Amino acid sequence: MNVQFKNSVARATPILALDRAAYQALAPKLPKRTQQWLATLGFSAAPDTFALVPGEDGKLAQVFAGVAxxxxxxxxxxLPLALPEGDYTLSADxxxxxxxxxxxxxxxxxxxFDLYKPRKRQPAQLLIKSSADGQRGLALATAITAVRDLVNTPAEHMGPEELSKAAAMVGKQHGAKFKEVVGxxxxxxxxxxxxxxxxASTRAPRLIExxxxxxKHPRLTLVGKGVCFDTGGLDIKTPDGMRQMKKDMGGAANTLGLATLIMALKLPVRLQVxxxxxENSIAGNAYRPGDVVKTRAGxxxxIGNxxxxxxxxxxxxxAYAAEFKPELIIDLAxxxxxxxxxxxxxxxxxxxxxxDTARDLVDLGLKMDDPLWHMPLWAPYKEGITSGIADIVNTGRNALAGSINAxxxxEAFIPEQQDWLHIDLFAWNDVNRPGRPIGGEAQTIRTLLAYLEERFAA
Structure with missing residues (x-):
């Protein structure tokens, strides 16, 4: 961990975290030398910017950091990968x-992500006094970085069995019972x-639980899509479409991240994951377009595609989750x-x-900077997933409303009275942003955790 809880921070370099308004109020009170230096650098406390301020000896004396x-x-x-290595602390100023x-x-x-490529440098360390909120922040970060690692790991080293082992490890850490059905x-x-x-894969499919x-607590079930690699099957993807398909288990990774937080924070629920x-592979026994597949629900x-x-x-x-009649099912995929x-x-x-639940979650996500957006379960579109030879087809009639059709x-496998949330996520950052490098990402789990804490308050 690069956040350390310390009672003494005397030797750490202070960081003045400032929004624009706070900086405008503070700037006239700073020493003239510091005012001039910050003006020369063009520092205005814009979010995600910082300025290194030297002391009279020329050594780093303090850091001014803009925050939203x-x-x-x-x-x-x-800051951690941009500041000189060393110890820092937050200034009361x-x-x-x-x-x-x-x-x-x-x-x-x-x-x-350093599984294959060593880090170029170590991050700077932040020293803060211990608190329950600080410990919660570290718990959130631990879960999020674990999600990222799972998604970033190539399929060669993150197949169904390896994903199962990761789930078993999470369960062992928190005293959960693990089982699986394989092959x-x-x-x-x-x-x-x-x-x-x-x-069709040489790596056996499985259901991890x-x-x-x-x-005595209400039952909550989390379901995560764990396609560890997706070639597209016989309807094979293009090279560009297949390139990042190691991330097609991102729903499972996010489910494990959320489950970790639920267990670590001891929410009063009876959790099922x-x-x-x-692995959606191509072989002589692969399922085919036009096949009819029976399901657990009957x-x-x-198979349209x-x-x-x-x-x-x-x-x-x-369908299996619904058999236990949980108070809520959430699937992430x-x-x-x-x-x-x-x-x-x-x-x-x-x-x-x-x-009303959807609106509450959208508002909560915006508040927490962990957004999601409401899309409709538009019943008239059900006609588009009807089949002439089976109960349902896994594709719509055309490309319109694809996420709604899915x-x-x-929903066809969810009983009418069963409460259910479905989240269709990307699990990937496609651009670099502070704290969010290109690659695997945890999405919505902070928002969902806050929602569940409120819904299942002790």
Missing amino acids: HTAHPFALSS GVPLQDEAAALSWELGCYQ DDLLKKNFPAIHAVGR LNWGSD LIPAV LHIE TDAEGRVILCDAL TLTGAARIALGAQLPALFSKHM ALFL
Whole structure:
């Protein structure tokens, strides 16, 4: 960890975190020499900017850092890999950053995926006094960076079995019970859709399950799409379309991140985590366009396109989840390119049966700088996923409303009275931003955690 809780910070270089208004108020009170230096640098406390201020001996004396606001989750993220190595602390002369935001933003600013390539340098360290909010910030950062590592790891080293081992490790850390159904046992245990998608790979498909918490608490089920690599199957993707498909298990990674936080913070829920984990490969026994696949729910799916595999594996997991009648099911999935075309990389699509819940979550996401955006479960479009030879088809009639068609497909496997949220996310940063380097990303888990804490308050 690059945030250290220390009672003594005397030898650490102070950082003055300032928004524009605070800087304008403080600037006239600074020594003339410092005012001139900051003016020469053009420092105005714009978010994600900083200025190194030397002392009379020419050594670094303090850092002025611009922040958006005191609770911003990336307030300090531009600093750890840009400042000279060493110890820093937050000065009382700056705006009082919330402890959670300080710890979270610093740790996220330190993130580098270094499994194969050594780090060029070590991040600077932040010394702060210990607090419950600071510890929470570190817990959030730990979960988020674990999600990133899972998504960034190439499929060669993150197949269904490796994803299973990662889930088992999370369960062991928090005392959750782990089990899985693997390979042909999926057929014996009535998960035929998961088996159909994953059977062509030499790496056995599986359904991963964690259970945690007390029976006296309300049941919450999280379902994550775990397609560890997606060739598109027989409807093979283009090279460009296949290039980043190691990230197609991003829903599973985010599910594990959220589950980690729920267990670490001991939310009063009976948690179930379900991850259908497969590799969508090409072989002689691959499922084909035009095939009809039976599901756990008893519905038959006509396969319109083998590249729409995520919803096929999710339907078995969702049907299984519903059998336990949880108070809420949440699924997270890198499900459709259509959601990205509509909302881009930074805005996951949210589908909910309840308009008020969706609006609350959108508002909460904006407040927490962890956004998602409401999309409709538009019932008239169900006609587009009807099949002439089966109960449902896994593709729409055309490219229109692709993310809605996928959500409506999943809804067909959710009982009418079952509360359910579906989140179609990207799990990837396509541009570099402070604390958010290009690569795998945790999306919506801070917002969902806050929502669940409020909904399941003890």
